[in-house]
Amino acid sequence: MKKTIIYSILAGVMLTATSCNQEYLNPSAASETQATTDINGLITLCNGLQYRYTTTRAGIIYNAITASGLTTRELTVLNAGNGDEEQLRIGGSNVASNNGILRNLWAQNQLVKANADLILKSVGTVAGDAGTKSGITVYASLFRALALGTQAQFWQQLPVETGTNAKFVSREEALKEAIKTLETAATTLAATPVSATFTSRIAPGIDLANTIQALIARFSIMVGDNAKALAAANKVDLTKKSSFNFDDATQNPMFFNTFGNRNVTEPLNATLGLPEALRPVATDKRLAFYLSNPSGVAAGGINLGRASFFTANTAGIPVYLPGEMMLIKAEASARLNDLPAATAALNSVLTKTTDAWGIGAALPAYSGANTADAILTEIYRQRSIELYLSGLRLEDSRRFNRLAPVTGNAASQIERNRTFYPYPLIEKDNNRANTPDDPAI
Structure with missing residues (x-):
């Protein structure tokens, strides 16, 4: 087993920060003092951020991709006995506050953010070289931003501060906080490069400099800051890969739970769940990349899985894709009314035959x-294909004003069956005074 994976497993056990309420405490874990007064403990906690974000069926990646995929018809449920997934597939008022997928998605994001806050609060007080402390700061900042930005894609409001009975802010404020965190991390990284000591002891795969800019671009386009999104996307080196890596001890959660175990969910159909006007053409090479049987449109019972990032327990999952950056450039340019630039960026996705991850249309x-x-409609279509099962389609569906669900009639909608999710019961029980009312649908 790799040393970095050992750190990940240890950190997954040791994490112990308060989130927005006491439900997120782990009484059997190490104390804050044990974990945060030594630079080695902080590196271990950094590895734990990725472990909690990426691994297991309780982790953020599985629940974000599954929730978004079922709500926007990317996925269907194979076994109705998976009740939490089935609620999300049906959608509308059937999605309850005690849904386990939503509970995990909420709680794990809160824990990642809280532990990132703990690391950032502690790093300035421990002994260590500047480059290692820079690495700790940048890494914790990246996952703090990921947690805030991911949670903001599913709920209208959320806590940003760590503490008991934390106040809620709008999702727009949370996204802006994520961007601010990333911009501060970019400044830190530019001023003090990460040390070899930190690099050798952190789980490999994430390109910090490019990932920071990619996430600034992602969250800026979500909040409507098109100029900032365009500027950040232009800074990303599209020849470089940035990934969450796995091995046989810390498995790819989508393969382990979904594509390697045909009992929970799989792609709804060979047209990626898109309505007729937006469906990919048969000659689109991305269909073969994402589906094992791309010609089997009506072949009921045939596994359409094998999305190429979820083909094995050891398969890496991209933090972002080159195509996402190209399409952010296209969208930002279109919304800024620079149609020639928008078309050029759109064409860079349509005509590419491959990229760093082997994706080409x-x-x-x-x-x-x-x-x-x-042009924006075509950009949405291309995002739906290029970024299939990235967990981003629900956010995209709202931002591009796609057909919204109607209260009491969600089953008739063909693109998404909810707009935002109800707040989990875990939050209502422990932070009742501040938890907002649930959205109607």
């Missing part, structure tokens, strides 16, 4: 109407 250039609305 190999399609003709865009030939639709030269209007912002038409």
Whole structure:
């Protein structure tokens, strides 16, 4: 077993910070003093951030991809005995506050954020070289931002501060806080490069400099800061990969729970769950990348799985994709009314035959109407294909004003069956005074 994975497992056991209420405490874990007064403990906690974010069926990656996928028809449920997944597939008012997927998604994001806050509060007080402390700061900042940004994609409001009975802020404020955290991390990284000591002891795979800019671009486009999104996306080196890595001890959660175990969910159909007007054409090479049987549109019972990031327990999952950055450039340019730049960025996705992750559409250039609305519709379509099962489609569906669900009639909707989720019962029970009312649908 790799040394870095040992750190990950230890950290997954040791994490012990308060989140927005006492439910998130782990009384059997090490104390804050044990974990945060030594630079080695902080590195271990940093590895624990990734362990909690990425691994197991309780982790954030599984629950974010599954929730978004079921709500937006990327996925369907194979076994109705998986009741929490089935609630999300049906959607509407059937999604309850005690849904286990939503509980895990909420609680794990809160814990990642709280532990990142603990690391950031402690790093300045421990002994160690500047480069190692820089690495700890940047790494914890990245996961703090990921936790805030991920949670903000599913709920209208959320706590940003760590503490008992924390106040809620709007999702827009949470996204701006994530961006601010990332910008501070970028400044730290530029001023003090990460040491070899930190690099050798942290779980490998994440390209810190490029990931910071990619996430600034992602969260800026979500909050409507198109100029900032465009500037950040332009700073990302698209030839570099940044990934969450796994091995046989810390397995890829989507393969272990979904694609390697045909009992929970799988792709709804061979057109990626998209309505007829947005479906990929048969010659799109991305279908073969994401599906094991891309021609089996009506072949009921045939496993359509094998999404190429979820093919084995050891398969890495991208933190972001080159195509996401290209499409952020296209979207930001279109919303800034620079249609030539938007079309050029869109064409860079349509016509590419491969990229750092082996994804290529190999399609003709865009030939639709030269209007912002038409180009934005095509950008949404390409995001839905290029970023299939990335956990981003629910956010995209709202931002692009796709067909919204109707209270009491969600089953008739063809693109998403909810707009935001109800607040988990775990939060209502422990932070009742501050938890907002649930959205209708």
